[in-house]
Amino acid sequence: MNLEFSPEELAFQQEVRTFIEENYPADLRGKQDEGDELTKEDFLSWHRILHKKGWVAPAWPVEYGGTGWTSTQRFIFSEEIARADCIRLMPFGLTMVGPVIYTFGSPEQKAKFLPRILSGEDWWCQGYSEPGAGSDLANLRTKAVRDGDHYVINGQKTWTTMAQHADWGFFLCRTNSDAKAQEGISFILVDMKSPGIEVRPIITLGGEHEVNEVWLEDVRVPVENRVYEENKGWTCAKFLLAHERTGIAAIAGSKRGVERIKEIARTESDGDQSLIENPFFRRKIAELEMDLTALEFTELRIIAGEAAGKGPGAEASMLKIKGSEIQQRIMELGLEAVGHYGAPYFRGFGEGDNEHPIGPDYAHRMAPTYFNGRKTTIYGGSNEIQRNIIAKMVLGL
Amino acid sequence: MDFTYTETQDMLRDTLARFLADTYSFDQRQKMIASEAGRDPGIWKALATELGILSAPFAEGHGGMDGSHLENAIMMEELGKVIAIEPYIQTVVIGGGALKAVGGAVADAVIPQIIGGEAIIAFAYAEPQGRYDLANLRTTAKKDGAGYVLNGHKAVVYAAPWATHLLVTARTGGSQREAAGVSLFLVDANAPGITRRDYPTVDGFRASEVYFENCAVPADALLGGEGAALPLVELIVDQACVALGAEAAGVTAKLHEGTLDYSKQRQQFGQPIGRFQVLQHRMADMFIEVEQIKSMTLMGTLKLDLPADERKAAISLAKAKVSRSAKFVGQNAVQTHGGIGITQEYMIGHYFKRATIMENQFGSADHHLSRFEALTLKA
């Protein structure tokens, strides 16, 4: 056992680093620095660059377009991506529906959808949650009724992230109302341009439009768009949730976040010193580093277990809980760091207001980011639900 | 010892609560915020004239009801319950507090205008480099003939776009962080030499960056002694901290109440989520924190007139506790609501936003705990 990277791994690290330096879009970097809202095109620009290089889906099996990297290489890759502060790719295709399709899908589904997920041609959204089915997902009511070789779907989904841009959505629908809750659900791929779909925005606390209500009225979907067996959709859903939860630990991103807090704390003044010299503030940074390191090594142990053939199980819940709490603490510290300049609000005020925000450049995003960031302990299975999972699955309570 | 309110105080609370119930629904508030001015000036006018309650904390001689800090706390708690965006702390607590403390002709002139709703005062004290240190000032006031000339930049001045007067801290001497040399001025908000950049704040108010460029003010704009105003500034900020605590009591009580109600209605797994013990314990903890905010605010209110060092130590404990508790209640209210807690459409998130900004307003928990330590923990 050791911690050092091998010479090959170090060379790989250098290769990734150089690639990012040479290829990361400059205008995207500029927008990030300014705290501008990113468009669909912004997300896709980096996606396409990685795709061209063959690095867009490192974890996928090679036969479907993955990289064949070892888990250490994947770890190095995500570290470098975060270190360089690259934007996070949209997960709905790459880390959610993609793995479901290559694991459970038909050969036709694999051939049709996987290449377009990789290329970025299709933008995906996740239609799980409903107004009455959040934590209790199996309570979902959206119905898909067979009509010849089609399903006719009726119902309402909510919290559907980025559905306003989506070409396709993967939906959990009830196909058998008589069966036990989990047993009558199917996993169905829906063309978001189908007649009968309406996407309505939900605006969140920071003023951003990232989630939506999706209303489905008599939406006709070919039966061949169902993944896996009818009424066995829960199997796909559970598989996917486990995948979602590991990504959700966001360790590499949090490391970058802590670095950014340090940079800001060096810039911010506090009396005769900089804020990073303030004993209370620096202690909070130290505590973050402590918890982040604990989380990192917990993840490494879990990755090692996966490499040894154990699938991500209830341990993923642990990563989700600690990862999301750490993300929130970083946002809290960010807001604290900017003092009075956390209060000014520069979004959605007047038509086309493009005035430069006051205060330091980084300040005006802190409060909205903090408000919005409360989502991390709610989505992907709330932290309460994750603790229930650990209590039940790990502790046997 | 007696913790009962007088009949007049009860009436004040009831009058305001009834008025706000009619005028300050969540929808009404959102409309005010979205309007061009960012407020409904009729509300302030009504508080002053129709209800006549802006007079509550002022002396009878000025046309007031002879009340004081308790009246301010009563008003702020009710305003907090509807997350009101009225400039009460700035105008009545801070502006009024300063005027009461200095007395004299300026108080005789301006306090009746506050009571009548004609004067709105914004407190221009913070500066970009200063964080929560009240003496960390780069803004200068140079003696010029009989008056002074102000130069400098004040940061995030709440209510400045609405103000008739600015209460400004500036240096008439001393170095950037020195206690000596701090002066306080009450200036006409429209005086030549003042420019503003106005903007909304994340908690629904309007504020400004205020720039003074060779702004000439008369000698009688000076409140208190030249270069000796820091103790006065500390006093009014302490009064503001207590008023903010009272507001927090109102804001967090609503956060708790809203969460409790929601947990009884929201069904998951075939039962109200309020049945889950982990949420019950959390709501019990939220309840405890709200009670502690109320206790600390009452303590602060009752200690505002103690000698400076005793007062400062007590208020710092109160404000630090309010900051911590407001954070706990706000975060957990949102968490217990799930997704709906972070939407603009639903009111709980707006209470959370106000609670968040209150944490650092007039000093963060760290700032106040440090002040307490410096005052009381001597080796």
Ligand SMILES: Cc1cc2nc3c(=O)[nH]c(=O)nc-3n(C[C@H](O)[C@H](O)[C@H](O)COP(=O)(O)OP(=O)(O)OC[C@H]3O[C@@H](n4cnc5c(N)ncnc54)[C@H](O)[C@@H]3O)c2cc1C
């Ligand atoms: C920003 C954002 C993006 C999202 N994106 C998507 C998306 O793209 N697609 C999608 O399908 N969904 C998405 N979601 C939905 C998300 O998965 C749900 O919000 C989440 O499952 C919680 O459901 P809920 O909001 O209905 O809260 P509820 O389930 O009503 O929960 C309310 C509170 O009760 C607690 N609770 C519930 N049950 C229990 C229990 N048994 N024991 C203890 N506590 C319990 C919860 O933890 C929470 O604190 C998103 C949510 C957000 C906020």
